[in-house]
Amino acid sequence: MRNLFYLLFLGLILSACNQTPDQLPYLGERAPVEKMVDGKKVIDTIYQSIPPFQFRNQDSLLISEKDFEGKIYVSDFFFTSCNTICPIMHRNMLKVYEKYKGNPQVKILSHTIDYKYDLPSRLKKYATKLGINDHQWEFVHGSKDSIYQFAAKNYLVAAYEDQQDPQGLVHQGWFVLVDKNRHLRGAYDGTKTDQVEQLLKDMDLLLQENEK
Amino acid sequence: MKSNWILIFFMTIICFIGACQSEEEINYNRYYTTGKQLYESRCGNCHNNDGSGLALLYPPLTDTTYLQSNKNKLAFIIKNGLNGEITVSGKTYNGQMPAQQDLSDIEIAEIITYITNSFGNKQGLKKTEDVNKDLKNCQ
Secondary structure, rough: OOOHHHHHHHHHHHHHOOOOOOOOOOOOOOEEEEEEEOOOOEEEEOOOOOOOOOEEEOOEEEEEEHHOOOOOOEEEOOOOOOOOOOOHHHHHOOOOOOOOHOOOOOOEEEEEEEOOOOHHHHHHHHHHHHHOOOOOOEEOOOOOOHHHHHHHHHHOEEEEEEEEEOOOEEOOOOEEEOOOEEEEEEEEOOOHHHHHHHHHHHHHHHHHHHHO | HHHHHHHHHHHHHHHHHOOOOOOHHHHHHHHHHHHHHHHHHHHHHOOOOOOOOOOEEEEEOOOHHHHHOOOOOHHHHHHEEEEEEEEEEEEEEEEEEEEOOOOOHHHHHHHHHHHHEEEEEEEOOOOHHHHHHHHHHHO
């Protein structure tokens, strides 16, 4: 009888391990709001979201949040001459691109933080060499003020200029997953293979959420 | 007790056989191991730890013909970087490889020993003296 109890207990623990969350968490700041529903006061939560933006892409076209309407997307920060983490990040981002190639619900948005040199023409060359000839993966350029602030405030990614660094620019390698309502739903270290695998799984989950 | 002595006897013999590696072999192993560490910290970001490069941005190191025919230029390329068009595995690359002036001759020899004996290459040990010579000849 006692053995049976242990066995049941073990079974319970093991089954708990198998549970996958059916919804991704919301990241960033949140604020409560009071709403009136059916004459009753209800407290709802407003999650942090990406505000409207405008950047120039690899074809010198202005793109905005409207180009991401109804889509989920992965965002990151890089620069074309970076020889530290960027090659690893984009080797991994290629996996994301290849998996969802042609899927109209998925996009990738890479911001350069080298506002001086990574003008659209240089981004175009980079994209072509990487094998990207469509607009499912956008490479965008923004001014100094807009890009560093935008990264830190909205995507929670640190990027800045540093005289001490051999390349003069420092940034983090997060891949940030954004849902179709422009809420942050996940952050993954783009230099680590296992975290990128997790991102791919989470993207499938997020796409299912879109269907509901 | 007797069986213990027999065991010790055999162990000693094995140790002697193990010590029979030639000096070149020992150097090769030493260079290869350090070279791997250096490669992964200095070169692997772009060329990938498996030497496959990245699309048309960074060339692979799996083209044995390229590495063989540029055998004596590798040291110079690693130390001073590389600019302009090159053809590797039938594809054209035109990027900028950064210089790594802080590498010593022995470190360059270790990296070359690792690269030219991995990813399908088999060129054997690159000696530090040879790196020294190659660097002088190219200047």
